Amino acid sequence: MMGINLFQILNGLTFAALIFIVASGFTLIFGLLRIVNLAHGALYLVGGLAGYSAAKASGSFVVGALAAMALVAALGAVLDRGLLSFVRGVELRQVLLTLGVAFILNDISLVIWGGDTFSVPVPAALRGAMWIGGVMYPKYRIFVLVLGLLVFTALWLLLNKTRLGALIRAGVDDPEMVEAMGINIRRVFLGTFMLGAALAGLGGVVGGAFLTLYPSADAEILVFSLAVVIIGGRGSLVGAALGALLVGLLNAIGQVMFPELAYFVIFGPMAVLLAFRPLGLFGRAA
Numbered sequence: 001m002m003g004i005n006l007f008q009i010l011n012g013l014t015f016a017a018l019i020f021i022v023a024s025g026f027t028l029i030f031g032l033l034r035i036v037n038l039a040h041g042a043l044y045l046v047g048g049l050a051g052y053s054a055a056k057a058s059g060s061f062v063v064g065a066l067a068a069m070a071l072v073a074a075l076g077a078v079l080d081r082g083l084l085s086f087v088r089g090v091e092l093r094q095v096l097l098t099l100g101v102a103f104i105l106n107d108i109s110l111v112i113w114g115g116d117t118f119s120v121p122v123p124a125a126l127r128g129a130m131w132i133g134g135v136m137y138p139k140y141r142i143f144v145l146v147l148g149l150l151v152f153t154a155l156w157l158l159l160n161k162t163r164l165g166a167l168i169r170a171g172v173d174d175p176e177m178v179e180a181m182g183i184n185i186r187r188v189f190l191g192t193f194m195l196g197a198a199l200a201g202l203g204g205v206v207g208g209a210f211l212t213l214y215p216s217a218d219a220e221i222l223v224f225s226l227a228v229v230i231i232g233g234r235g236s237l238v239g240a241a242l243g244a245l246l247v248g249l250l251n252a253i254g255q256v257m258f259p260e261l262a263y264f265v266i267f268g269p270m271a272v273l274l275a276f277r278p279l280g281l282f283g284r285a286a
Contacts (some may be wrong), residue, residue, distance in 0.1 A: 008252045008256055009252070011252045012251065013249070014142070014248075017145045017147065019228055020152065020240060022200055022203035022204075022224075022225050023240050023243070024155055024196075025040065025196035026196065027228075029193055031236065032169075033192060033196075034089075035084060039098040039105065040200050040222060041102065041217075041221050041223075041225070043197050043201060044221050044222075045213060045217050046075065048201075048207065048213045049109055049112070049113050050068050050071045051065055051068030051201065051205035053113075064205055069198040070201075071201065072200055072204075076194045076198070077193070081190065084098075105218075110215065117212050117213065117214045118214075119212045120208035122210075126139045126140040126143050138210070140210060144210070147206065151202075152237070156237055172235075207221070224247055227243070227267065228240055229280075231243035231280055233279055238282055239280055251266055
């Protein structure tokens, strides 16, 4: 029984690491830039499928991941500069616009890759299992957990210990003042949007290796990302990490103990939390 419990805890932690990678990009775009991007899940799916094709063609998982990040970052730049610039500051229009973009990207994915299920090939070094606390556990999932920790560390250092992070935070609070200092804040915001999109692409490749990629995967990962950001608090990286941890563990426990109520196990506590903390665990009023 102890082995089963540990196995499910590890499943929850590794799933939490994956949704944090995706949700961290959503946090940058939604929490910091104040842009409601409901196309984030579609970017995850497109990135995963593109990474799958690149990995199959090159035989390299790393090449697939880099190709996915580059493609999705470019799509993010087109979305930000080409479409969202017309609805800046109007959240309802952003919702409708990005929802439409998500449908378009889904249709394009169906035309290019069809409606089959794909699995990104795992590197040879990460295949198989290893002993952890008395249970055999897949090496690749441990890699996902380590990658999630590395992404969190890199983003925390970027936002809190670099000049770029200070510019992003200052630009959100007072863009006119930053512009008056001679800094092109729109270029900074564009780079931030592209980084958030690239993280969705990275999550698509990483998740495509053990969750697989299929036509509705984008909607499912978007729901989890929204839950992470809402629980953690808008714009909080630490909150996103804690939210991902809670969602991942609740998801693993719910699937085992209450399979018919798996979603309620996640969203029920979230509703209770929001009743007492409407801004999330680490959210602050704008």
